[in-house]
Amino acid sequence: MSARNTFAATRRSHAIMKWLQNGEDVTILRVVENFGIKYPQAREDLKLLEELYLLETHRQGRTKVWRWAEFNPQYISVATAAALELGSIALDLFHDTPYFQEIERLAQHCRERVGSPDSKQRVRLDRVSRALHLRRSWLPVDENAMTEHTEDILDAVFLGQRLAMQYSRADGALRHYIVTPRKLVWYEGRLWLLADHESRTKLYDVAGIVSLDALRAEAPAEDADAEGGADAGDDGVVEVDFGVDENGDIDLEKYFENAFGIYAQNYPVADVHLEVRNSWANYLRRYRIHPSQRIEEDPDTGGLHVHLRLGVCPEFRTFVLGMIPDVRVHAPIEFVEELDETIREWLESKAAQVEAT
Numbered sequence: 001m002s003a004r005n006t007f008a009a010t011r012r013s014h015a016i017m018k019w020l021q022n023g024e025d026v027t028i029l030r031v032v033e034n035f036g037i038k039y040p041q042a043r044e045d046l047k048l049l050e051e052l053y054l055l056e057t058h059r060q061g062r063t064k065v066w067r068w069a070e071f072n073p074q075y076i077s078v079a080t081a082a083a084l085e086l087g088s089i090a091l092d093l094f095h096d097t098p099y100f101q102e103i104e105r106l107a108q109h110c111r112e113r114v115g116s117p118d119s120k121q122r123v124r125l126d127r128v129s130r131a132l133h134l135r136r137s138w139l140p141v142d143e144n145a146m147t148e149h150t151e152d153i154l155d156a157v158f159l160g161q162r163l164a165m166q167y168s169r170a171d172g173a174l175r176h177y178i179v180t181p182r183k184l185v186w187y188e189g190r191l192w193l194l195a196d197h198e199s200r201t202k203l204y205d206v207a208g209i210v211s212l213d214a215l216r217a218e219a220p221a222e223d224a225d226a227e228g229g230a231d232a233g234d235d236g237v238v239e240v241d242f243g244v245d246e247n248g249d250i251d252l253e254k255y256f257e258n259a260f261g262i263y264a265q266n267y268p269v270a271d272v273h274l275e276v277r278n279s280w281a282n283y284l285r286r287y288r289i290h291p292s293q294r295i296e297e298d299p300d301t302g303g304l305h306v307h308l309r310l311g312v313c314p315e316f317r318t319f320v321l322g323m324i325p326d327v328r329v330h331a332p333i334e335f336v337e338e339l340d341e342t343i344r345e346w347l348e349s350k351a352a353q354v355e356a357t
Contacts, residue, residue, distance in 0.1 A: 012037075012045055020055065020068040027065055076353065124279075145209075152212045154195055156181045159214075161194075166210040179204075259308065260290060260316045267311035273330040276304040280326045289319070 012035050019026050031042035046066050049055060056067045086173040115121040156163050165177045179195035184206070186192075258269045278283060281304040284295060289308075296305040310316065312335055320327060320335075320344065329336045 013049060016045065016049060017053075020053075020066065023068065025065045025067055027063055029063070053133075146217055149206055149209045149212055150184065150191070152214070153181050153184060153206070154205065156214055157183060162215045164213040165204070166212075168208045169203060174210070177204075222353055257291065258311050260313055260319075262308050267313045269309060270312050270332040270335070272306075272308040272310065272312065272316075272332065274306040274308070274320065274323075274334070275303060275328040275330060276306060276323060277301065277326045278322045 011029070015034070016026055016031065019030075026046065028039060028042045028046060031037070031045060032039055035042070046055075050066060054069050056069045058067070066213055111122070111125065114125050134136065152163070155161070162178055164181050165179055166174065167177055168174050177197055179193075179197045179202075181193060181195045182201070183194050184191060185194050185203065193202060193204045193206055193209070195202060275298070281302070282304055283305055284293070290310050292307075292309040294307040296307070298305055312332070317335070317338070320329065320339065322341070329339050
């Protein structure tokens with residue numbers, strides 16, 4: 001085959017693969033009409049792709065049809081939702097740069113590729129996006145402040161100084177702490193400050209630090225809340241026996257064992273029991289969303305009972321809300337009541353909108 005013919009065949013293969021990966025059926029006639037080639041050549045192209053990529057084939061009457069193996073349109077919705085969430089983070093980071101409009105344009109293109117706004121796929125996309133939504137305000141967007149805080153922490157560790165720290169917690173509350181920094185820790189893709197506070201060792205996300213000031217050795221170790229009043233010590237961080245690993249260092253795995261997403265030790269740990277159906281049941285059969293996850297099949301409904309032990313944090317609540325209407329919460333009772341109230345408020349708001357129109 002000449003170089004020119006090889007190039008043409010490669011170009012055809014890329015186009016055919018794009019059709020297949022988009023979930024489209026491909027026939028020999030379609031290849032012939034799109035590329036103006038002979039029937040035997042089109043059949044040879046498809047047979048080669050079938051062997052290379054294990055394509056599925058079936059017949060519609062006398063016509064043979066090629067299809068991407070195990071293609072599931074739901075995959076596009078879930079994958080696009082994940083990509084858009086990452087894109088939203090990029091929008092935050094590049095908001096005031098020339099890249100902003102291009103990122104936004106690509107995100108819109110992804111949404112349109114999934115389907116029209118009222119299509120089943122777009123509805124699923126929106127639902128999964130809500131479930132995957134991250135607290136993007138909790139991510140570092142000020143690189144200079146992040147660098148400065150890191151340097152201040154390292155200086156304090158070296159000089160043995162305590163730090164007065166203004167800190168934005170994962171639940172949105174702003175607090176002042178007096179801490180004795182021990183070291184910086186890189187864990188699960190995030191930078192953490194390991195520090196002593198009120199005779200307890202805690203981890204603070206460096207991205208959540210608003211300000212730091214070094215204290216003199218004789219400064220009183222008093223904490224204040226964001227409004228300047230005394231802090232009673234209830235900072236929302238669960239006290240944990242870290243344990244010590246084989247190297248005599250802090251056992252971070254123990255600290256994060258009940259965390260969900262970016263939330264660690266900020267919420268009481270609870271035993272959670274979910275009953276899920278349909279696509280979410282399939283999702284949780286395939287993926288573990290938490291190390292404590294345990295599943296039980298329900299032969300009567302075809303659904304799944306999911307048991308977890310974790311801190312019921314905002315991100316987990318959002319994740320469960322994204323499963324509606326394919327989820328029922330059995331425990332803990334506080335979460336059941338909260339979910340019922342959220343659904344009731346949503347239904348009332350929708351009813352009010354209908355009446356207004």
